[in-house]
Amino acid sequence: MKFKSLIAVILSFAAILFAVALTLDWMGRPEAPSAAGQQSNNAAEGAALPSEDVESTTESSAKQSASGDTKPSRPEDTSAEVKATRPSWNPQPTQTDERLELPEDPEKTASAMPSAEPRKPALTKVPKSATAEGKLTKGFPKGAMPLPSSTTIERSSVEAQSSMVMVGVQGRSKQSVEDVLAFYEAHFKDLQWPASTSADADGSTRLQAGFGQDTATVTLHQLPTGLTEINAAGVFKVED
Template structure:
């Protein structure tokens, strides 16, 4: 009886030791995956995954195990590249306008002595009338008509009269003369410019399309026109006409 009891005790101790050793071995295996930070699949999940794969093919890691770290790294690279691109694109720009002052910004100055106009107005000296009495109406060929007002329209020296006329209407007197002068167009023109200047009339000169030179002068209602033409003979043809007011 004692020997049977002793054998039973020894077998019981051996069984307990075997169970304890098996449990410690199983716990040690289960701790290794947990230390690496990966979940340990149960025996049922491992069996299911192994059975679902074809024969000879190893299990493939899940996307969470492979792509997650790459996604984070890619995100960091994208942010870094975005910062790099933005830093490269930001460049200092220059204004399109010219900061230097232009001629328009400069202050304009009035000249001390402004240039005189070519057509200056007559002086303010007292003006005497051209005609103080009405001449006699008439016309003549080859000479000046009787009472022709030479003070209104004179003729330069060395001039041959071809025709002349005078017509009086109330206080207005119309005078006309035509002749030929041995002087040049320039000399005859200077003669009439000096004459109308003495009368304090404003005179202007222009060249016409037909080759003639025309001088126009006037003061108030009184006007005069002198047309000069160079003839093939070298003489200067004169056509002068004017309207005058009798004052006095």
């Protein structure tokens, strides 16, 4: 009996120690925040925000919900506030007392051209009609249809019809085709006649010139002998 009583006492004492240990362990743990405490903290933080921020946040959220546009707003354009500055390479405008003087009549000055000499008429009187062999006919208009130096005349002719005169001459020159061509080009230039040069199929060189009713044609051909054959013809209107 004494042994059983001793065991019961030991077991009771162990149970008491176990209970005390559990109690101490429970008391030493931190207390977890409750859901009610979290809600109260969130409510306190919301109350701490300024009333203006809450209203603006609520209005912007409402506008975004109504329009469906969630893009962030663009910053205000401040380019109008930028002030123009003078470039560094020209800090100050230059000033000068010099003035540009314009002509009294700019249009007249711009269109002014050097006056050309009046065109001289090729013939001033009507010669008699005639033909000649080996020489120029009497009254042949050498001023209108000249011949270069060292030219042998083969035949010539003059035919007058009212105020129109037709002349022709054929000869041979010791000068080259180029020299004879330059001679007639200079002559027509003095008369202020436009002239053009072309080459014929037989190798001849043709020079044509004229102004108004006056025309002239000179054909040059290089002969096997080295001489230049000249055939010149012209039609001229006599002007008083």
